[in-house]
Amino acid sequence: MNDINKNQAIKTDNENINIGIIGLGYIGSGVFKLIESQKLYIVNKTGKYIRIKRVADKDINERASKFEPSFRSEIIFSANPEDVINDPEIDIVVELIGGIEPAYNYVINSLKNGKYVVTANKDLIANKGESLFAAAAEHGVDILFEASVGGGIPIIGPMKSSLAANNISKIVGIVNGTTNYILTRMQKENLSFEEALKVAQDLGYAEKVNPAADIEGNDAACKLAILSSIAFNSRVVFNEVYREGIKKITLEDIKYANDLGYTIKLLAIGSDEGGSICARVHPALIPKDHILASISYANNAVYLYGNFVGEVMSYGQGAGDRPTASSVVGDIIQIARNLDRNNKKPVFGCTCFINKPVKQIDEMENKFYALMEVKDMPGVLAKIAAVFGNNNVSIESMIQKQTKESGSARIVFITHKVLNKNMFKSVKEILKLDVVNQVLNIIRVEDLQ
Numbered sequence: 001m002n003d004i005n006k007n008q009a010i011k012t013d014n015e016n017i018n019i020g021i022i023g024l025g026y027i028g029s030g031v032f033k034l035i036e037s038q039k040l041y042i043v044n045k046t047g048k049y050i051r052i053k054r055v056a057d058k059d060i061n062e063r064a065s066k067f068e069p070s071f072r073s074e075i076i077f078s079a080n081p082e083d084v085i086n087d088p089e090i091d092i093v094v095e096l097i098g099g100i101e102p103a104y105n106y107v108i109n110s111l112k113n114g115k116y117v118v119t120a121n122k123d124l125i126a127n128k129g130e131s132l133f134a135a136a137a138e139h140g141v142d143i144l145f146e147a148s149v150g151g152g153i154p155i156i157g158p159m160k161s162s163l164a165a166n167n168i169s170k171i172v173g174i175v176n177g178t179t180n181y182i183l184t185r186m187q188k189e190n191l192s193f194e195e196a197l198k199v200a201q202d203l204g205y206a207e208k209v210n211p212a213a214d215i216e217g218n219d220a221a222c223k224l225a226i227l228s229s230i231a232f233n234s235r236v237v238f239n240e241v242y243r244e245g246i247k248k249i250t251l252e253d254i255k256y257a258n259d260l261g262y263t264i265k266l267l268a269i270g271s272d273e274g275g276s277i278c279a280r281v282h283p284a285l286i287p288k289d290h291i292l293a294s295i296s297y298a299n300n301a302v303y304l305y306g307n308f309v310g311e312v313m314s315y316g317q318g319a320g321d322r323p324t325a326s327s328v329v330g331d332i333i334q335i336a337r338n339l340d341r342n343n344k345k346p347v348f349g350c351t352c353f354i355n356k357p358v359k360q361i362d363e364m365e366n367k368f369y370a371l372m373e374v375k376d377m378p379g380v381l382a383k384i385a386a387v388f389g390n391n392n393v394s395i396e397s398m399i400q401k402q403t404k405e406s407g408s409a410r411i412v413f414i415t416h417k418v419l420n421k422n423m424f425k426s427v428k429e430i431l432k433l434d435v436v437n438q439v440l441n442i443i444r445v446e447d448l449q
């Protein structure tokens with residue numbers, strides 16, 4: 001197999017896989033470079049020659065001119081994605097423009113034309129997965145999307161293959177590099193949220209104009225919808241994922257969490273609780289000695305529990321052109337290895353074969369951290385404890401910290417696992433107590449046991 005001349009000795013059509021790329025931006029260029037520079041390695045390893053036949057992009061002239069002529073010689077460039085979708089010789093369409101429209105239109109038409117699709121588009125899969133998988137099944141092809149979650153780290157393919165025999169009960173991800181970067185800088189260097197966000201923007205992790213997709217948890221929610229659908233075999237869409245971002249996390253929270261043995265991370269958590277799915281993205285206190293606490297800066301990790309395999313974690317770079325290209329081309333190779341033009345079949349197919357309800361946040365149970373500023377006088381604790389007690393919120397522990405201002409104190413409560421709606425109701429009532437100046441933050445606690 002280690003015969004470098006194999007590249008020149010492509011014998012049959014089945015050893016030559018034609019791909020068409022739609023979108024030659026940051027990720028598209030990474031995919032283009034990877035395929036061109038690893039061409040011989042891929043042939044030697046798989047026996048298949050991945051030939052980029054067409055590339056379409058709205059700014060094709062400017063973008064294609066950045067590549068060396070040797071890379072470009074046999075490729076047909078165009079500004080029109082229809083040229084890719086309608087070329088009967090194209091086996092695999094690689095969609096790398098992102099967003100729902102017009103990507104959905106290009107992808108569904110590619111599937112209807114009997115082409116396999118590889119995409120890195122989390123919005124598309126998290127919102128339109130069901131109809132795309134139905135179209136793929138109807139036309140005997142498949143859509144692979146490893147790069148849509150966790151950039152270069154393998155998790156979707158493994159869940160659909162090596163881990164497929166397991167019932168997965170819970171999946172916990174750090175799947176947004178930007179927020180993990182911000183929280184890490186806050187933690188390690190005492191930067192405020194605003195300062196850390198500015199650094200993330202200057203480094204290009206967070207968008208300058210509107211960083212909301214990352215900061216408010218929407219990016220992570222798309223990724224969790226995708227992971228939960230696969231883990232629990234039941235479709236979860238973006239809108240069904242509860243989301244809270246990291247804007248309200250302060251250095252004070254980080255310090256108190258640390259004193260209590262925790263670190264704060266933005267988690268994407270999916271779980272199957274007696275046949276109902278809980279899917280939520282929010283900041284959480286996690287034990288400092290849990291492996292997820294060590295995932296720092298822009299790295300990603302996905303951690304899951306399978307009933308036979310036990311605990312599994314995939315870790316690495318969750319974004320960037322090279323890691324993302326690695327996953328995209330991995331999917332292309334997976335399809336290429338299976339490709340038989342005369343007998344097309346899905347590679348994995350849709351794995352959502354059950355229809356489980358998705359719980360609303362009110363009905364989910366969590367342990368909470370609650371930080372309050374209260375008047376430092378007799379009877380304060382009793383009043384707060386009474387509100388918690390009346391709402392069925394049981395307190396696990398409490399610490400009091402004096403503040404510089406005389407007459408006030410900070411109190412941190414850690415609750416037992418309680419219904420979210422009971423906690424929300426308690427907080428509303430606590431805010432009305434004359435002994436409470438402010439409820440500074442409420443953050444969930446995940447012991448991850």
Ligand code: HSE
Binds near residue numbers: 178205
């Ligand atoms: N914006 C994402 C992140 C990468 O910060 O992880 C692309 O999904």
